[in-house]
Amino acid sequence: MAGLIPFNRKRNDLMNIGFDDFSNMLDDFFTGSWPVQRSLAADTFKIDIQDNDTEYIIEAELPGVKKEDVEITLNEGRLNLSVKKEEVSEDKSKKFIHRERRYAQMSRSILLADSNDEGIQAKLEEGVLTIKVPKKEQVDTSKRIMIE
Template structure:
């Protein structure tokens, strides 16, 4: 849960916490690559959020991810996109001395103030998850004022 980055258009800095940086530094220390390439931006997927009068449009870059590995939920305006991916390679007849697996779990939350929980459409195509979230109908509460 430490990797959650909430979307808030009023908060310009979406940087990681110091603890994330510390753990990333430890991971980088024990890798063979130089210079270190880890960052919060590289560990999560990128999203774009657009809106018009009736809908929110979210595009999430998920290259190489299958739709079975993606979970999208919405609850009271909080849209959650999560990816849980495990790399499995079955090879028989090999005598490995060292072998590593990759397990990826990423999650992004976006708060959409006037989003409707009904009628949300999500489609994964060519590594891009496109989500359309309708906005709630706002009743006209304007009161006519008589001019004297």
């Protein structure tokens, strides 16, 4: 174990200090994840699920996402949330040498076994998507049997 060398670093011996070590230190600093930033390109969206007596309430954090970029489907009790976000800047008056575009796609799937596919409500407000999924009415099929 003592002989293992971390990726992109050299041994820290006194005889082995040079320009390459300084370069590796700069690479580690600029490619690290500090400060921690969350984006659709590098992370999935977070969800909270509440189970009430009559419905499920799902809240998903979608900062910077428009409602046109969100697709919600419910199929056989499985709620699928998918987000597709594409950022393209068009400016034809400038002569570009280098131009970048971003495209991010992610989805989450939640099993809501007793969900009713009628009456689902969804609202996107201030970066939070709130979905209300009603539950199917529970029919008590158990019979009480009296012993003689």
